[in-house]
Amino acid sequence: MTKSVELVFGAGGVKGYFHIGLLKAVEELGIEVSKVTGVSVGAIIASFYTNGMTADQILKLFLEAHEKSGNPLLLASAVTVPDMKSFLVGMSFLSLEKPWEETVERLGLTPNERLRILACDARSKKSVLFQGTDYKLHTALSASGALPGVFLPVLLDDKLLIDGAAYHRNPDEFCETTAIISALGFAKRLSLELQDPISAYFQWREVYLPVVHQPTKVDKERHIVVEHQADDICGLAFNLSPKRCMWMYEQGYQHGMQVLRQAIADGKLESDIESTAPAN
């Protein structure tokens, strides 16, 4: 039985609410977490968690930020004039670097030994892993979420870095021990929920014309995989109702609790809590 496990929070934009629900289940079951690997939205949650926030606190911050994101003026600080090299890779005028630099500073987040963030080298398509304490957290978060066609890549040394999901959406290869992998599924159909034109466009792109290939295969024998599915929610549907966001959180919690209890019953995981019979 594994005393402590790692966590992997995969990419998937707004569907990150599922991760927070799973994190709540991990906390309630008293599962000891050593390291956390994150990609894109997963990197944000991993950064918050390894800096000492609880699932409840992360949920609160997400909902508060979500409430604001309906305001298009918030994108103003993301608009930039790209150089040709970056533009050819990102095909965008939006950069995450400045907003993340301000946010990391405002929240007081720091890189730490428990955190790994994955980005991808746009040219070689090889992984670029941020770990340890000697890097800038805002650079890692900006690179990890820089989905081509939406955001500009991040220039670091001689590399142009893009969304880590282009290397792997749920990277398990960096884990040193058994990991709980929180995997967010792709949107498969268009939502019936009323959407603004920008969200509708991104959903159409995600369903019918994915920008980058995102490998998802993980070692299910070695790790505990919690797969979250919301067929009609696109990763970039940032105008979702708070009710739908809470639905994802609750689903993440319930499904996560079920899978984790089963893993404990099967002897793959250790919990501090006595009563851990699998839920029906």
Add this chain to the structure above:
Amino acid sequence: MKSLQLQKRILSFAHRDGVAEPQSELTKLVDTLGLSIPSHVLRDSPPQFVALQIALVGAEKVERHLDKLDAESAIKEDIQPAC
């Protein structure tokens, strides 16, 4: 009050005139209100993060406390003798 606004207010409180060590001011606030914040967070995290934790954990309790302190200092200012 929203967490980030409250965080800002807590930071202003910790950096107010006459405070030599803002970090210990935050620790004092945690102790006074009996908030449950891990000691390693108080010890190792930047003041912004500690203030955010206080805002997330304490919320209304912190707000009430700061309102009270503001009101008290306003009264003190009122009773200052005129020069």
